[in-house]
Amino acid sequence: MAQGVLCEVNSCRFWGEQNKCKADSIYIVNHSSKRADHSAETDCKTFEMK
Ligand code: SF4
Structure with missing residues (x-):
């Protein structure tokens, strides 16, 4: 498990x-x-739909 990673993307x-x-x-x-200037411009590429 990735240690200490909190995420609210429950899908x-x-x-x-x-x-x-x-x-x-x-x-x-x-x-x-594009170059991220704030957190909203970052994405988790590990995401997989349930
Ligand atoms: S893989 Fe990414 S989107 Fe999925 S729970 Fe972990 S941090 Fe969140």
Whole structure:
């Protein structure tokens, strides 16, 4: 499990109770391949729909 990763995207198959991400590791990317200036412009590429 990725240690200390909290996430509220509960439609992801790695999501767990108390917002704990259960993936072994996660990969975060820039949204739309543009340079991120704030958190809303980042995306979790590890996401998989439940
Ligand atoms: S893989 Fe990404 S989207 Fe899915 S629960 Fe973990 S941090 Fe959230």
